[in-house]
Amino acid sequence: MHAPFYQLGLFNNDTALFLAVVIGIGFGFFLEQAGFGSSVKLAQQFYLRDLTVFKVMFSAIITAMLGLFWLSWLGFIDLSLVRILPTYLVPQLVGGLLFGVGFVMGGYCPGTCCVAAVTGKMDGWIHLLGMISGIIVFGELFPLISDFYSSTPLGELTLQQVFNLSHGSVVLLIVLVALAGYYGAEKLEARHRSMR
Amino acid sequence: MRTPKPYLNPYLAGIGLGLVLLSALVVMGRGLGASGALSSVVTFGVNIVAPSHTQSNTFYKEYLSTPTGNPLNDWLVFEIAGVLIGGLISGLLSGRVRRTVDKGMRATNIARFVYAFSGGLLVGIGSKLARGCTSGQALTGGALLSVGSWVFMIAVFASAYAVAFLFRKQWM
């Protein structure tokens, strides 16, 4: 096992913070290159005119998912050391529903909003301000909602555990769904282009 | 002013993002994030204004527990600083950095700002409730096949599609 490097103690906290900046630069670069610095482009996803969001998100998930699977199989990375966020079913469902409304209303998510702001989008800055306010609201309300926040804890639950499938089968299923989605997305976009 | 270059092929951009995410997992054993960094920044601000308040609130207190006790000394804060730099580099290289308001042709600036702020508010609250946003939950948790992350992702798209008609004017 050679990875995760930090968990194996290969470097200290200062190096980790330096690498955070490097990784962040890559993250911001590809978000902007994908067109995620524009709320109009992002929002088209929800009117089925431009499905870039779906394509980019799923390609990213698939790349990382396949990469992790095969790096683990090759004995390079120890998957048990990769932190999986624990599931809190109902708060995450409700959080997702609120987030979705905010996404189509404001046009950005937290990461894309930063890229929009830095490339001069004024609505990106306002959205950023809104998010900061939202976090303060959440922080101030936290004593009241902390019970709900910690409800329905299911631990580090994975799809393969829920569906009782092998890790590889879940990977294949996701890739098949994504490929079908890509096919549909290309058809939709082509039809929209021809209608104009 | 140069005309902006076209965006990258979305599949290639996705693979690029996926490789960045994979490198974060390989190097750090943790994925990407954005809302977490904003929470640290918020905690930093609140801690200056009312330090006793952050100590008594378990939400803020969590973001105070960094190696130095300064909420900004956090991995995600440095990562998001990188996101700003990377976004700027990409924007400059492709001629897309300019002061504008991104909106549909029929929308007014004021309406756009009101929606951007309200949307941001909901995104902020939603991402905190879900313990992560599109970066931390959808991308990272999605690749790690976490159940909560997939539930979050499906909920985001479901509700966005359900209410999209209300905001159509803003984007067309």
Place this chain on the structure above:
Amino acid sequence: MTLNKLLASFGLILALLAAIVGEPERDDSTLEEIALLIQSEEDHMTPLELAEQLYSGKKIRLIDIRDSVSHFEQHIFNSELMSIQQLLKNEIRKNELTVLYFEGGIHASQAWMLMKMKHYDNIYTLLGGFNGWKEIVLNPTLHAGKTEEEKKEFERRKTLSRFFGGEPIDIPEEMSKKNSIHQHQSLPKNNLPKKIRKSEDELRFQC
């Protein structure tokens, strides 16, 4: 479009192979590695080895898995109190040199096995546990040696014992010769200083 199709096929092939392989971990080698470590006695550190390394300033994470009463009564300097459940959840770095100890050896060995299953590479148990530590490092019974080497060793053990807040039990050369069989009967004599020592330790560790 051909590029997209190429990427799609590549992804699909990797995913199909993943479904055939099933699981990304190939854990079967782990058990064999653990067995080898136990066989070659690389699963533990003796109290003296640990004491020497700590004395030389080596950074070792010491985990006390006994109960809190025993821990606060007396523990090895700088060790952390942790239950086995906490140990599993706690963020101990994989490569961080870690030594686990219990009163005796068994409990720590069980915790060690669990940690090994989780691929902790640099983890050891303390041979003989805290009892062993007390007997060998804190309160060694020493017989003044005759050769230079033995004398040197004797002084070294005294230094170590005092460093960790213990009290070496000195047995002068003549006495150790006479009482070689009755060594243990001289223990009652040492009971008194032991009590005093304990209160000293409490002062040392409770702050």
